Amino acid sequence: MSASGGSLPLTLVELLHHGPLTDVTVHGPAGRDTQITAVRIVDRLDALNALRPGDAVVLTASAASAAWTVEMALRAAWEHAAACVVVAGDGGRTGSVGELAERLGIALLVVEGDALDVAVRIASAVARPEAGRTALVAEAARAVAAAGVRPSAVLSALHGALPATSVALTTPSGEVAAGRAAALEEKPGTLRVTVAVPAPNGEDLARLTARFRPRAAGWDDTVREVLGLAVAPLTAWAATERLAAERDGHEAAQLLLDVLDLLGTVGSGAPPSGAPGPGAPQAERDRAGAFARATALGWPLRGPFVVYAVRPDGPPQPHTGPLLTARWARGGPDSGPLVAHAGVWVSWRGTGPDEAHGRDPVADAERHLRGVLAVPGRLPRLTAAVAGPAPTLEDLGAALDDAVAALALARTGEVVRADRTGPAHLLAALPREALQGPARTLLEPVLAADRDGTLLRTLAVLLDVGGAPSAAALRLGVHRNTVTARLERLRGLGRDPDDPALRLPMHLACRVLLDDPDAPPDATAGGGTDSG
Structure with missing residues (x-):
């Protein structure tokens, strides 16, 4: 009983994961992608001498009557490069049999039912291996659908559906966003399959990469089909995240305008020391609410401040904001928040005690800004300006205006100081x-x-x-x-x-x-x- 000549051989992993066997216990290597080319029924021990490479050796009840006969079958399977040994009932009852299977690297499958019935079912799967692969894709589709849209859950579902395979979700710049970094490592004897995850504008939003050892011709197409199942949920996740980022960005931009407007209309520039009472004027309540939201976002509210303004080269794209925000975040807390303002991106941070005692805070900010902009990434060249110091929060608006004005005079790729903008600019x-x-x-x-x-x-x-x-x-x-x-x-x-x-x-x-x-x-x- 062997595979038909036009079919790709069934593998041991496919037999175990999506084959006709139920209630199977595996001793030895269960994750092997060894090809099964035929089924050999053994009812006499002398038949073990006739094994061939790729055989699934099924021992009848009489041949598997004792542990030592199963051990003999395992050794014969190892000598003849057979795919696995299958016994029914309690043929693998002793621990020594399982230990031998592990040492020899030969899978011992202990199944329920009659040995001859099991042999027929395995032979049917070997004769029609594509049915197992179709079942694998169907099971993967169910797992991916149940995983939702979170990348970590989707990648976990892919790993469950593709045995002995590493999968990674990478950004266009090659960073691993989810999954296993091993998928990106070039290893001898492995193949790689890559599927693009497109953005709404047609550009590559991310890539799914799978790495595996080749099983048989056509297995890469199966892997590619399974990876394709994850494209829709990952695209939906990206769209959701982008909408949330845009919403948060608009809210942050409006909050900055509110704070700057309130500073010019109510009291001093210092943040309120407590919540206003029930009878407080509406302006004071609005100011307290704006400062509370700014505090919740972690915005610096006590001066002195240095101020940044940043402008990416070229026309704005849908991904510009998220990519710039991600690069800005790599600069650490010294970078401050990043908010869209006056047609560019602005940020500010409080100066530390060292800068307050003799050091030039604007020079320190300029050096930090150059370091942030030097980080490689997908964004085009960035132009930036730094201004300040602004002694109090009340002076923040003027410092932001200075930085934005200096940025308007800067050339692409420059970092300029507002206090040193000369005639040439x-x-x-x-x-x-x-x-x-x-x-x-x-x-x-x-x-x-x-x-x-x-x-x-x-x-x-x-x-x-x-x-x-x-x-x-x-x-x-x-x-x-x-x-x-x-x-x-x-x-x-x-x-x-x-x-x-x-x-x-x-x-x-x-x-x-x-x-x-x-x-x-x-x-x-x-x-x-x-x-x-």
Whole structure:
């Protein structure tokens, strides 16, 4: 009794999990994916010499009459690479038989009923292995449906349905969100199957990865089908979490507006020391309620504060908020809460006692901010600003405005301090496209005489450093005499950087014509070697 030629062989795991056997006790390795290619009925011990690899050896009642005959069958199965040994009734009653099965690595199946009836049922399963795989998928569907939408429960259901298989749910950046990290480890002799979990916009929200040792051709398709059962609940979970995050984000943004508004209308900027009495004015009750909600969220409410403003590059996407929040949370408590405000994301934190005694809290905040933004992730480049210190909660609104204003002047990828926003940032914030024509008209004499761009760059740097040739030479990386010679040429062309009437328009025109949108505002190209 053997498998049909066109079918994929049944495995021991499939027989145990989804085969026709009931009330089976297994001694030895139950999780083996050994293929069962035929059923061998043994009623005489000399038949053990005719075993073949892949046989399921079924001992009749007379052949399994004593423990030593079962032990002999186990040894013969091991010598001939048989798949398993099956006995009915109490053939595996002694502990020594089970211990031998464990040592030899041969599964001993003790089942209820008549041995010949068991042999027929196993032979039927071996002849139609696809029925077992269909049952496996059906059982997996029931388990996944019962698990709900929580990733941990869904992954647990997948592990129960796919024996000897590791499954992991990973983020697009490769982090394990649920399941077993072993699914991502490259191991010799294993295969990997990956199924995408799509977001509503069609992008990959996450990935399900399964790793297993190959059983037979086509088993990877079975694994892929089972993983596909988990896509719908995981997508539903993600949608639920995203809606909750958006709701919480909107509530936090409104609460910040309420707090800032109340600070300007009621009393001092300090948080209330207690709940207002029944007869307190409505404004005081509103203020107390807003501060209570802010306290529940863990918001810093006692100054002095430093303030952050952050802007991701590119148009906003549905996943931008959750991804930015997750990255921000990795910065620890020093990062503070992250709230949508004035078209960007803002945060604030109280300064510690060390910063209050001589250290620059804004510099510390800037270093921390750079560290947070340096964490790799799926988000595009981030631009940020830091402002402060704001002495009290009443000053928080002004500090937030300063940070947002500084962020508007910053270039993509920059981290700027609001108290050090210089002319270069202000010039860079102007509409360059609209000023291209007037800039070329103003500097036309310089452009006409400038063969390699050195005169224009020298003029820009001279205006940056207030017209000092030594400082300009250091910035350009050339000799001071070279800068002096170029300065005389500029004066001869009627574009003297010391001319008060021309200084500001020429500075703006240089920025418009020279600035690379992706370069820092204070970066200037080298000065060349032309000295005349």
